[in-house]
Amino acid sequence: MVASEEVLPFTQRIKKNKSLSKIWSFRYIYLFLLPALIWFLVFAYYPMYGILIAFKDFKYNLGILGSPWEGFRYFKQFLNDSSFYDVLRNTLSISALKLLFGFPAPLVLALMLNAISKGKIKRAFQTISYLPHFVSWVVVVTLLQKILSPNVGLINDIRNHMGLDSIFFMGNPSLFYPLVIISDIWKGVGWGSIIYLAALTNIDPHLYEASQIDGAGRWSTLFKITLPCLTPTIAILLIFSLSGILNAGFDQIYLMQTPATLNVSEILDTYVLKTGIQQGQFAYSTAIGLFKSVISLLLIVVVNKISKRLSDTSLW
Structure with a gap:
């Protein structure tokens, strides 16, 4: 009973919000998008961190963040x-x-x-x-x-x-x-x-x-x-x-x-x-x-x- 009481307010909040309700109804389908999302985050967005090198005097021993800025x-x-x-x-x-x-x-x-x-x-x-x-x-x-x-x-x-x-x-x-x-x-x-x-x-x-x-x-x-x-x-x-x-x-x-x-x-x-x-x-x-x-x-x-x-x- 305690578990059901804890879940109930959460589901009620989702039903009140139309956008969240729609997402929640397709939650299992969104799981299929998860591998693609992880792939883009790891291989497409995370490497963008390296763009900082273009504005720095990159040094191996100092790393990207530790290298001095060059504008x-x-x-x-x-x-x-x-x-x-x-x-x-x-x-x-x-x-x-x-x-x-x-x-x-x-x-x-x-x-x-x-x-x-x-x-x-x-x-x-x-x-x-x-x-x-x-x-x-x-x-x-x-x-x-x-x-x-x-x-x-x-x-x-x-x-x-x-x-x-x-x-x-x-x-x-x-x-x-x-x-x-x-x-x-x-x-x-x-x-x-x-x-x-x-x-x-x-x-x-x-x-x-x-x-x-x-x-x-x-x-x-x-x-x-x-x-x-x-x-x-x-x-x-x-x-x-x-x-x-x-x-x-x-x-x-x-x-x-x-x-x-x-x-x-x-x-x-x-x-x-x-x-x-x-x-x-x-x-x-x-x-x-x-x-x-x-x-x-x-x-x-x-x-x-x-x-x-x-x-x-x-x-x-």
């Missing part, structure tokens, strides 16, 4: 660094090219797959296009090196049989960006088309039936029904892409870098790795990473507001 010294150092503009230019150039050629590629593939009427052929093409996504960049770059090698590469073997000289593709700065864009599209186009294919299935089929009755052709149907219905999906994905324009793809770029292409391939992420891990400038590299994160946050807010005004589609 914005490392941010000013990065902005005044001679390599700042080169690194930023390379990052923006690669990201812009990926956005220009890589962003519409999944949409085009999804539209092409959606036009295939035979189910078996469509599933076969879908499966083939998805597979490169599951191949790591280590394997992809290794394949590129084997195919494009000046000594034993397939392309140069063909050129040699044709009486042409070998080309060192991976060491040619003028060919670095095309190789990056082509390999990025090949690896991600199939996986990126999944969202568009899902959005295409949600389009009301009666719209297509009505367009056929009105005598509309394929191109007219595409531009007046399909693409307008996909506009919200395209807008959301474009917001994410523009907000991440400073993320040029660390794995791919770092593995494809060679000393000969360093002047066009050094991006913010690889620069942070080299200054932080290889040179031991942890405070400086943390400041660079924080600078990139703040810019990305501002970009996603600005792009989201612009998208909301122009198309009434936004993340929040």
